[in-house]
Amino acid sequence: MMKVSIIGAGSFGTAIAQILSKNIDNVYLLARDEKVIESINREHENSRYHPGIKLDEKIKAANIKSSHIIDSDYIFLAVPSGSLRSIMRSLDSRLEDKKIISCIKGIEYPSLKPMTTVIQEETDSETVFCISGPNFADELIRGVTSGVTIGASKEYQDDIASLIKSQNIVVDYSENIKGVEFCGILKNVYAVAMGILDGQITGENHKYTLLTLCFKEMRKILDEMGYGELFDKFCGFGDFLLTALTDKSRNRTLGLMLGKKMQLSKKSTITVESLRSIKAIKALTSKMNLPVLELVYETLNDPQNVNLHIEHFQGILHETA
Numbered sequence: 001m002m003k004v005s006i007i008g009a010g011s012f013g014t015a016i017a018q019i020l021s022k023n024i025d026n027v028y029l030l031a032r033d034e035k036v037i038e039s040i041n042r043e044h045e046n047s048r049y050h051p052g053i054k055l056d057e058k059i060k061a062a063n064i065k066s067s068h069i070i071d072s073d074y075i076f077l078a079v080p081s082g083s084l085r086s087i088m089r090s091l092d093s094r095l096e097d098k099k100i101i102s103c104i105k106g107i108e109y110p111s112l113k114p115m116t117t118v119i120q121e122e123t124d125s126e127t128v129f130c131i132s133g134p135n136f137a138d139e140l141i142r143g144v145t146s147g148v149t150i151g152a153s154k155e156y157q158d159d160i161a162s163l164i165k166s167q168n169i170v171v172d173y174s175e176n177i178k179g180v181e182f183c184g185i186l187k188n189v190y191a192v193a194m195g196i197l198d199g200q201i202t203g204e205n206h207k208y209t210l211l212t213l214c215f216k217e218m219r220k221i222l223d224e225m226g227y228g229e230l231f232d233k234f235c236g237f238g239d240f241l242l243t244a245l246t247d248k249s250r251n252r253t254l255g256l257m258l259g260k261k262m263q264l265s266k267k268s269t270i271t272v273e274s275l276r277s278i279k280a281i282k283a284l285t286s287k288m289n290l291p292v293l294e295l296v297y298e299t300l301n302d303p304q305n306v307n308l309h310i311e312h313f314q315g316i317l318h319e320t321a
């Protein structure tokens with residue numbers, strides 16, 4: 001009988017577990033926090049991340065160090081990118097024969113490695129894939145129609161689609177696994193940009209002018225990296241627009257705060273992937289002229305002077321117009 005484990009019982013891990021439970025009898029949601037494990041097993045609810053949502057009783061929670069991973073056919077990873085390598089290292093199990101799917105939209109710094117590379121390095125598995133798309137966890141878990149790009153080699157695409165299939169999930173595919181990951185990494189940074197700029201925006205023309213500039217710049221980076229063909233997939237266009245324009249996004253919200261001269265507390269434990277990704281993307285694109293990316297980089301480094309950075313950005317726009 002098919003068995004699937006999900007590492008990370010936060011917003012996304014819990015949502016993907018709910019989707020998987022419609023197709024698979026053995027779904028193990030692996031967490032580090034005993035209170036979360038107890039809440040899922042006793043109340044069938046992850047009250048910390050999805051209060052009020054009844055989880056399928058097929059979902060069992062267990063400690064991340066439990067042996068469930070060993071006999072799982074598939075392992076989904078839904079932890080913040082900054083924790084992934086240390087989590088993989090802390091697992092005692094040998095995972096080289098496992099099919100592993102990253103749901104993570106971040107990149108390692110300073111190695112500049114995407115998550116599938118980190119996973120391959122830490123497990124020796126040759127079957128490491130990803131999923132990405134316009135997929136807010138709170139909507140996925142409630143069954144709102146959502147498009148998902150499956151980044152996997154051809155022979156595994158149908159298998160992965162059959163795990164997540166439902167009348168509310170629409171899939172597209174790409175064998176360009178790292179490209180699918182990079183779409184998710186980049187859109188977070190451009191969502192911060194739209195947040196920062198939205199703080200200053202006075203009209204719809206202005207807003208969509210800036211959105212077009214963000215779109216062009218993200219596309220330019222994807223083209224340069226050789227991933228340009230992915231822009232019309234769910235992981236590209238869909239997730240870019242969702243995150244750049246929806247206040248529910250944590251990355252856009254960070255930008256909105258910065259645009260209004262507010263800062264995220266240093267003690268915050270909210271997962272905001274762009275905070276780490278910005279440095280990596282900046283390093284990967286150091287030879288390119290990318291004024292929007294520069295604005296995000298400067299603002300995150302020096303949030304006190306956000307107005308100066310915006311003025312500088314607007315100056316560049318007029319020079320190059």
Ligand SMILES: NC(=O)C1=CN([C@@H]2O[C@H](COP(=O)(O)OP(=O)(O)OC[C@H]3O[C@@H](n4cnc5c(N)ncnc54)[C@H](O)[C@@H]3O)[C@@H](O)[C@H]2O)C=CC1
Binds near residue numbers: 008064271
């Ligand atoms: N929330 C969303 O709507 C979506 C999130 N994602 C991606 O999923 C990834 C995870 O994000 P969320 O689930 O939203 O974050 P979250 O903050 O809601 O959950 C993260 C989970 O990872 C666990 N965790 C963190 N460090 C750990 C460690 N060292 N050992 C064990 N567990 C650890 C936390 O306890 C928590 O349960 C991110 O890369 C995000 O970009 C992707 C699509 C949508």
Ligand SMILES: O=C(CO)COP(=O)(O)O
Binds near residue numbers: 250272
């Ligand atoms: O990736 C997401 C939706 O597809 C979630 O975006 P945030 O991490 O900005 O909340």
